[in-house]
Amino acid sequence: MSSITKIKLSQDDINKITKKAFNQNILSLKELTGGFYNSAYDILLEDGLQMVLKVAPNRDIKVLRCERNIMRTEVEVLQLIRSCTNVPVPDVLYVDQEYKYFFMEYIQGTPLDELHPHLNSEQFYTISKQLGTYTKQINSITSDVFGQTFSKQQRYNTWSAAYIAMIEEIILDANDAKINLPISAEELKNIVVDKSPILDTIGTPRLVHRDLWWGNIFIDSETLTITGITDFERSLFGDPLMDIVFGFAKDNEGFKKGLGRNSAFSKDEECLLSLYQIYFVLLIILEGHYRQLKDNEQNEQHAQQVLIEEIQKLKNL
Numbered sequence: 001m002s003s004i005t006k007i008k009l010s011q012d013d014i015n016k017i018t019k020k021a022f023n024q025n026i027l028s029l030k031e032l033t034g035g036f037y038n039s040a041y042d043i044l045l046e047d048g049l050q051m052v053l054k055v056a057p058n059r060d061i062k063v064l065r066c067e068r069n070i071m072r073t074e075v076e077v078l079q080l081i082r083s084c085t086n087v088p089v090p091d092v093l094y095v096d097q098e099y100k101y102f103f104m105e106y107i108q109g110t111p112l113d114e115l116h117p118h119l120n121s122e123q124f125y126t127i128s129k130q131l132g133t134y135t136k137q138i139n140s141i142t143s144d145v146f147g148q149t150f151s152k153q154q155r156y157n158t159w160s161a162a163y164i165a166m167i168e169e170i171i172l173d174a175n176d177a178k179i180n181l182p183i184s185a186e187e188l189k190n191i192v193v194d195k196s197p198i199l200d201t202i203g204t205p206r207l208v209h210r211d212l213w214w215g216n217i218f219i220d221s222e223t224l225t226i227t228g229i230t231d232f233e234r235s236l237f238g239d240p241l242m243d244i245v246f247g248f249a250k251d252n253e254g255f256k257k258g259l260g261r262n263s264a265f266s267k268d269e270e271c272l273l274s275l276y277q278i279y280f281v282l283l284i285i286l287e288g289h290y291r292q293l294k295d296n297e298q299n300e301q302h303a304q305q306v307l308i309e310e311i312q313k314l315k316n317l
Contacts, residue, residue, distance in 0.1 A: 003036055003291040004057075004291050004292045005036075005037050005038070005061055005290075005291055006038065006039040006057075007039050007056075007057060008031075008039060011029060017101065018043060018103075021093075021094040022094070025045070025046050026043055026044070027044045027045060028043070028044040029042070029043055029044075032052065034111065035215070036291065037057070037067070038056060038057070038233075040052055041053040050106040051093055051105060052107075053101060053102075053103050054071070054102055054103075056100055056101060062176075063290060064169075064283075064287070065169040065172065066234070067234075068151065069099070070233040070234060071099045071100075071101075071102065071233060072099045072150060073148065073150035073151045073234070073235055074102075074232050074233035074235075075092055075095050075102055076150045077150060077232040077233075078092050079092055080141065081207075084141055087137050088107075088226060088229060089229055089232070090105040090228060090230060092104050093105060107227055107228030107230060108218070108227055108228075109219050109221070110218065110221050111215045112215070112217040112218070113213070113214035113215045115219050115221055116214060118221075119224075126224055127224055128252050128253075128255040129255070129257050130225065130258060131229075131258060132254065132256060132257060132258020132259040133258040133259075134226065134229060135212065135240075135243050135258070136258065138207050138209055139206045139207060139208065139240040139243065140206070141206065141207040142205060142207070143206075144205070146158065146205045146236075147162040147165070147205075148236045149236070149237055159199050159200060160197075160199035163192065163238070164192055166279060170286065171185045174282075177289050179286060181285070181307070182307060182308050183307070183308075183311060192275065195271060198268050199275070201268060202238070202239045205238060206238070206240050207236075207237055208235060208240055208242045209243055209246070210234045210243065211231050211234045211246055212243055216229060217229055239272060240259075241276060242276045244256075245277050245280055246280060250265075267317065271317040274310050274314045274317065275314065278310045281303040282307065284300070285300055285307070
């Protein structure tokens, strides 16, 4: 995926930083074209170590407020998860001191978005249940504050304060880019503030992946086991229900079974899911502009329509 945030390094540049980190030469190098934000390279060293180099956008590229310093988030969350769970995540091998890039273990397997067309419903259920089980482990990691704490963003004592701040940042991002939303900033914020008591039913800040789209889930196509979960750069401490929204899993019974929850959602949970869906589609609308994605008009129009629908739904809850 082409995006203004994906910086292309020359082979000479990659050779230099790899030599600095590992004091070895590169046997093979291939750019990984998936993903929407960082550039990434598949590297094989002369000692046989295969790894991935991830490179952050240049500092002069304007990104969303929630995307500032997120490479630091990814590194610290990967290290935390490896120390606290048995979730299959890549090992961090080397980190640039300024978080301009880092090297991590290469994960074998096929991304779920590529494998899904070849799966029957039973196979997809099996994989989804595994993913739910791993997500439950991720969500078991707690903090004493809410928010994007790893990237040194503001920290909050309540989930409502953290979530309202997230919406306020989105509004500022939209204003900066002169993006017209189908709802005024005042109305959007008022709708969210009105739901503060429901947001504050979330009393414990729990680690949320917040980007469980299928391209970040790697599968052994023979055994149908998950070999790795990647891209923790948007992780935060908040409500685990966000992983249901950002994992497209509201109707995924296997995922919910792995989480250990009942199929149905309560009225308060439906309200929370709607709030998170609103945030999700707002991000879709803004990301297309900030990353200067080509031929994105149809996706944006769909997101705008979903936003209108979810706002109306939330008003009725």
